[in-house]
Amino acid sequence: MSGALERVVVRAPGKINLSLHVGGVDGRGYHALATVFQAVDLYETVTATRADEMSLEITSEVPGEVPLDGTNLALRAAELLRTECGVREAAALHVRKQVPVAGGMAGGSADAAAVLVALDRLWGLGLGAEALRTLGARLGADVPFSMLGHTALGRGNGADLTTVLTHGEWTWLLAVPGGHLSTPEVFRRFDELVLAGGRVPPERPEIDERQLQALSGGNLELLADTLHNDLQAAAFALHPRLEEVVEAAERLGAIGAIVSGSGPTVAALVEDEAAARTIAAGLTEGGLVESCLIARGSAPGASVLEES
Numbered sequence: 001m002s003g004a005l006e007r008v009v010v011r012a013p014g015k016i017n018l019s020l021h022v023g024g025v026d027g028r029g030y031h032a033l034a035t036v037f038q039a040v041d042l043y044e045t046v047t048a049t050r051a052d053e054m055s056l057e058i059t060s061e062v063p064g065e066v067p068l069d070g071t072n073l074a075l076r077a078a079e080l081l082r083t084e085c086g087v088r089e090a091a092a093l094h095v096r097k098q099v100p101v102a103g104g105m106a107g108g109s110a111d112a113a114a115v116l117v118a119l120d121r122l123w124g125l126g127l128g129a130e131a132l133r134t135l136g137a138r139l140g141a142d143v144p145f146s147m148l149g150h151t152a153l154g155r156g157n158g159a160d161l162t163t164v165l166t167h168g169e170w171t172w173l174l175a176v177p178g179g180h181l182s183t184p185e186v187f188r189r190f191d192e193l194v195l196a197g198g199r200v201p202p203e204r205p206e207i208d209e210r211q212l213q214a215l216s217g218g219n220l221e222l223l224a225d226t227l228h229n230d231l232q233a234a235a236f237a238l239h240p241r242l243e244e245v246v247e248a249a250e251r252l253g254a255i256g257a258i259v260s261g262s263g264p265t266v267a268a269l270v271e272d273e274a275a276a277r278t279i280a281a282g283l284t285e286g287g288l289v290e291s292c293l294i295a296r297g298s299a300p301g302a303s304v305l306e307e308s
């Protein structure tokens with residue numbers, strides 16, 4: 001078989017932050033981070049089909065409004081690739097969403113990651129993983145991680161990645177409390193809280209080495225003990241029910257619970273799926289959350305599922 005591809009299907013995972021340590025701000029307004037990302041098996045699936053002009057269609061399994069215009073990260077990723085590589089061709093993009101929207105789980109970033117990988121194949125650009133991650137970093141600090149997947153340490157603004165060794169699989173109950181949080185707004189509130197507390201954020205934040213030990217040794221209790229998010233207090237301040245959701249998840253049996261990234265999704269570490277279902281039932285009956293999802297980590301990064 002030869003000739004150009006007509007259709008490429010790629011999926012890319014959402015993520016949670018097992019720890020997120022936030023430092024000072026650089027000249028571009030980005031905070032220095034030391035974060036441990038874990039990709040989970042909730043995927044954004046992009047189908048890119050050759051077409052005369054660019055278009056976007058979204059089918060969502062999760063609630064939440066996503067823009068369909070040129071601000072959508074899927075279309076921005078396509079435009080970036082066309083501009084950078086001088087591509088004249090176009091594609092019809094279809095995105096199937098499983099990652100909660102504006103929930104601190106990088107669903108939009110996963111869309112961008114999947115589009116870059118899909119169009120690189122469809123248009124025969126052959127850019128390779130590293131060049132695609134560099135391009136992805138221009139669309140958002142979380143995009144390179146969605147390409148890499150698994151579990152990784154993120155430094156700089158989150159885009160400088162090193163894969164972390166893990167042993168076994170982790171089960172997460174993801175509680176979606178409803179309401180969205182804007183990432184820049186949460187970082188702004190973090191700055192205000194730091195200022196009000198008279199603290200000076202570290203120039204180069206550090207992760208807790210015990211978390212790496214927990215991951216490489218498959219130690220559930222130690223991982224729960226090292227879950228940490230410097231943005232959590234800011235997210236609590238901006239979302240009325242969020243603190244209650246974290247407390248309730250722990251009370252209902254989670255080994256540990258934390259706001260993922262800038263929130264408001266709460267990631268609760270559980271023993272197994274039965275425990276996850278019990279906690280989900282308790283949170284839902286209590287009217288604390290809009291929905292709950294069960295996910296496993298780590299999951300692979302952006303990968304081609306089909307091409308023809």
Ligand SMILES: C[C@@](CO)(OP(=O)(O)O)[C@H](O)COP(=O)(O)OP(=O)(O)OC[C@H]1O[C@@H](n2ccc(N)nc2=O)[C@H](O)[C@@H]1O
Binds near residue numbers: 029105156183261
């Ligand atoms: C907080 C984190 C943790 O993984 O994830 P989310 O909660 O968004 O999923 C990320 O740092 C978000 O990454 P991402 O959502 O890609 O951010 P971007 O689009 O690049 O940046 C949006 C805005 O967030 C702020 N920002 C982002 C990253 C960073 N290291 N410092 C920042 O201050 C900046 O105000 C920036 O303009």
Ligand SMILES: Nc1ncnc2c1ncn2[C@@H]1O[C@H](COP(=O)(O)OP(=O)(O)O)[C@@H](O)[C@H]1O
Binds near residue numbers: 261
């Ligand atoms: N393809 C996309 N999917 C989701 N959100 C998108 C997308 N493109 C742009 N956005 C905008 O980005 C914001 C953040 O979305 P998302 O990536 O889902 O969450 P987060 O940054 O909290 O991880 C949303 O409020 C939405 O308006």
